[in-house]
Amino acid sequence: MNYIAAIGLEVHVQLKTRSKMFCACPNAYGAPPNTHTCPTCLGLPGALPAMNEEALRMTVLTGLMLDCDIADVSKFDRKNYFYPDLAKNYQISQYDAPLCTNGRVPLHDVAYPQDAQTAIATSGKTVNLVRIHLEEDVAKSFHFETTTGIDFNRAGTPLMEIVSQPEIASPDEAFAYLTSLKQILICGGISDADMEKGQLRCDCNVSVRAATQAELGAKVEIKNMNSISGVRRALRFEIERQIALLESGATIQQETRGWNDDAGETFLMRSKESAHDYRYFPDPDLLPIATHALLADVRARVPELPAAKRMRFVEQYGVSGYDAGVLTHDLAVAAYFERAAEHSPKPKSVANWILNDLQSALSAAGISVGDCPIPPEALEELVGLIDAGRISGKQAKEVFAEMFETSRPAGVIVKERGLEQVSDVAAIEALCDNAIAANPKPAADYRAGNAASLNFLTGQVMKLSKGKANPQIVTEILTRKLKE
């Protein structure tokens, strides 16, 4: 029996605003507990929320980047439930008039896990979205031996929820979806989207059904993944678990499961509870939002998206589609490439250096391109030296290594090491004459048709030049002279 999976993702994204969503407290991570608080985010009696417009703009910007419909009028609602991390015991969220609806996330090949890139089932797929809404984050609980402490620094920070249709068909696609989404969020300056820091949190809804069955199977929600690869592993496990259950003739229960990354398995958190009644109603403390006032401003902020950047790199710099994908995968790498390639006559070579030597040096050193010891202009200079024939490819590798080590410019290193190739024809001609005169036999052999003798003579010239002569020019001159 064949089974198919349907996966829908609910992604929570912390917005990179300066202040919280409804008060002036800083929206910052890592401060001592309860130092970024005020009457509003502590839910003190009488305190009221006042909208952070930048959070609205960022959500609308995300909607525009993801091709969503932006609501003309949106509003905030109260979601009522009791929990100690929720100061007011209601969360200000959006129920039936979210800022954005529909929209889509394009999955591109480079966004798939590396080990899956050669076998992408549906290349060029896009995943449709249900909605994007804005809400306030809750506080953070810390469980001690006998007590629980609550840090309200996070309480009231802006949180955006992006809900996909259950159109994701595999763990690999889920991985590609999250990677692509993350890339777009970073591109728009919405969030740093680091899952390990909780800036991006993902709940998965997954169901499995027989390929012959039209309607979706019972939905299982998985929580607690703290990396994109963790999401992939959790989904793999869960799909196999559900298939095994179906195979054994059992039925799948609607439930919520947690992911234990160390054990590599999901575990039951709670089975289908009696549906929670959140008693949503419009928050009377906040006025409805007319988005047209924001839209012109936000439209001007829509950046070049990764997909468009990829296409432009192919056209403008002549790099391959695949290389463009890798270059634009990380916005910082793309920016580095553009700065290095902008004025270079050999943008493809620049791309190769970045994709090979630079990337592996960076990963070996464990640093990001943002902290790269070689500025993009310096890489451009290095490529220029090779292109002008002033150093050989082999020498360039040595120079690159030292540049990476010392951050010094290529020209200085070449000079210091005396690496510069001699391309002065007159000087090389003199050396060639010397070599031919000192080695009459190989010269004669060559003239007699032994082509290999030319290599010997080239070697002699290189030796005389202490390796600095441009070997291509040496060969040319020797060939000409021996034919005279």
Next chain:
Amino acid sequence: MTAAELPALTISELQPLLRGGAVSPGEVVDALQSRISEIEPQIDAYIALDFEAAKHEANAADLSLPLGGIPIAVKDIISVAGQRCTCASRSLSNYIAPYDATLIRKLKAAGAIPLGRTNMDEFAMGSSTENSSVKITLNPWDKSRVPGGSSGGSAAAVAAGAAFGALGTDTGGSIRQPAAFCGIVGLKPSYGRVSRFGVVAFASSLDQAGPLTKTTRDAALLMNAIAGVDPQDSTSLPEPVPDYTQLLGREIRGIRIGLPKEYTTDGIDPQVKAAVDAAVTQLQALGAEISELSLPHTEYAVAVYYVLATAEASANLARFDGVRYGHRTEGVANLVEHYERTRAEGFGAEVKRRIILGTYVLSSGYYDAFYLRAQKVRELIRRDFVEAFKKVDLLISPTSPVPAFKIGERTADPLQMYLADIFTIAANLAGICAISLPCGFATSESGTQLPVGLQLLASSLDEARLLQVAHAFEQSTDWHQRRPPL
């Protein structure tokens, strides 16, 4: 003028004495303290009083400011930094506000001194101040009767000369009805005119803070200080604040006043009706043009109010869970028990009744039939007033169908209590402004004189005209000069 006579003065009578140096702000606080110590045992208007702090502020008072050195009593639902703000509830009996409400900040900036926390129905839920968890406040005119509510402490204190003026809040009549019961002036500003930031929320879309004073001029003076837009209250209105004393003293000839026929119901006490009829005649004599008109959706106002106000309250009061502040139960086994016991112990019966009502009307399956429908009818009620104010400048009615009732008389029947607000609730639903001022007296069975309140209503942001007409009426009568027999 002796010190003992000071507390009987109005704010506008006290101002020249302070500015001219005839009395010092410290002497004013002292005089008020001795008046309060005499009166308070008789009426129980205050929950808390800190004369030391007030004297400290009095000594530093800036008399060049509009309200420099004037002590103002504050309903126990409005946050003043460093003072208890209990909302007359056990759930907040130990809560000290760490910040000033915006209107308190503005009042202080105008030079006034917040002095005393006045009693109220718990979380402003009630019409008699009997729902206070602290004490029952007595009506200064008849101590067997209630002062009205929920701002009963503020109204009783002002009427008894135990405050020069006071702040209250009005969600369905909680300023106007106690003002009427106690024979003083109470103004409910238009929704959004006074910032709600720092005013503990009962029903966010209906709550407004406002003044309770001895005269209309004093109400205008307090409004000048507290009105205005506040970036911390998104529902506050951005329109500039006029000088509310500007139109006082101008004649009202030609002003059109409407008499809603729905407000002449059978349930009105005959003595109240007689006083209001006389007031209408008086206004006519002053040149106002009186006409009858209709507010066709009036009969639904109380029902709509008790759906919307309780729905909002059920969420607003959720935060009182003992986790961060306020009453917290002890010795519980788990979180659910913590919530259940903390809140069961913290809230009184009326508050619980309304939380349960509000939770019910928002519940899945009932939302459309109750909350959504109530919102629609609220809009119809609002439109009634928009239409009415196309024809007339003001509307007139009794503030309450009855004068102050006996303590305990209505506590057994919540619905009877709710109907006491029948003439005041619509103004909150429509977001318009309204004022209650004294227009006569009713004589009780025992022979006591019970004040009757006249309500005038005007369209949103039309407070200046409302005060103009109220002032003209007030100045042509002497009702506002009567003092209770204490």
